[in-house]
Amino acid sequence: MAIRSAGLLIYRRVSSDIEVLLVHPGGPFWARKDEAAWSIPKGLIEPREDELAAAIRETAEELGVVVDGVFTSLGEYRQPGGKIVVVWSIEADPILDVNAIQSSEFQMEWPPRSGRVKSFPEVDRVEWFSLPDAAVKLLKGQQPMLADLLKHLEQSGWNY
Numbered sequence: 719m720a721i722r723s724a725g726l727l728i729y730r731r732v733s734s735d736i737e738v739l740l741v742h743p744g745g746p747f748w749a750r751k752d753e754a755a756w757s758i759p760k761g762l763i764e765p766r767e768d769e770l771a772a773a774i775r776e777t778a779e780e781l782g783v784v785v786d787g788v789f790t791s792l793g794e795y796r797q798p799g800g801k802i803v804v805v806w807s808i809e810a811d812p813i814l815d816v817n818a819i820q821s822s823e824f825q826m827e828w829p830p831r832s833g834r835v836k837s838f839p840e841v842d843r844v845e846w847f848s849l850p851d852a853a854v855k856l857l858k859g860q861q862p863m864l865a866d867l868l869k870h871l872e873q874s875g876w877n878y
Contacts (some may be wrong), residue, residue: 720796720800720801720802721762721800721801721802722762722763722769722801722802722803722804723760723761723762723763723772723776723801723802723803723804724760724761724763724769724770724772724773724776724803724804724805724806725757725758725759725760725761725773725776725777725803725804725805725806726758726759726760726773726774726777726785726789726805726806726807726808727758727792727805727806727807727808727863727864727867728758728759728777728785728807728808728809728810728814729807729808729809729810729867730809730810730814730846731809731876732846735848735849736848736849736867736868736871737846737847737848737849737852738758738846738847738849738852738864738867739758739759739810739814739816739844739845739846740756740757740758740844740845740847740852740855740856741756741757741758741759741780741781741821741841741843741844742755742756742757742841742842742843742844742845743755743757743840743841743842744821744823744824744838744839744840744841744842745824745826745838745839745842746828746838748842749842752855753854753855754854754855754856754857754858755855755857756847756852756855756856756857757856757857757860758803758805758856758860758863759776759777759780759781759841760773760776760777760780760803760805761775761776761779761780762776763804769804770789770806773789773804773805773806774786779821779822779840780821780822780840780841781819781820781821781841781844782818782819782820782821782822783814783818783819785808785810785811785814786811787808787809787811788808788809789806789807789808790806790807790808790870791805791806792805792806792807792863792866792867792870793805793866795859795860795862795863796859797857797859797860798858798859799859803859803860805863805866807867807870816844816845816846819841819844821839821840821841821842822839822840823837823838823839823840824837824838824840825837825838826838849864849868852864
């Protein structure tokens with residue numbers, strides 16, 4: 719059975735454009751990667767946990783703020799490694815300030831086989847991106863989420 723994660727594709731309207739909120743993973747493995755390295759806020763679904771509740775919880779852990787509002791299911795996306803990511807979209811609260819974001823941390827042995835354990839933020843950067851820029855920054859397996867967001871917005875009557 720495939721591992722399942724849940725996440726939120728957070729967007730905002732800027733004039734006649736849409737921007738999406740993406741996170742850059744913290745830690746040494748991602749430090750020098752930028753293109754095709756960003757993600758939506760997401761994480762593993764705990765056993766018997768509601769998937770939307772997991773998406774909200776994981777987003778809160780990565781951003782340090784609780785995102786609330788009207789959530790719209792975008793679907794499930796199989797990642798290149800086989801993991802399934804279940805995603806909802808939500809329009810951002812206008813006061814969501816990326817400069818105030820404080821991610822939770824994780825620990826790992828670093829450098830490898832050194833015996834030293836270091837702490838790293840789950841997310842080291844959070845930024846708003848236009849859809850064309852997001853398509854370049856986003857991990858390959860998450861790029862279809864952008865088209866699905868646009869389809870949802872068009873179906874709900876939003877013109878850009």
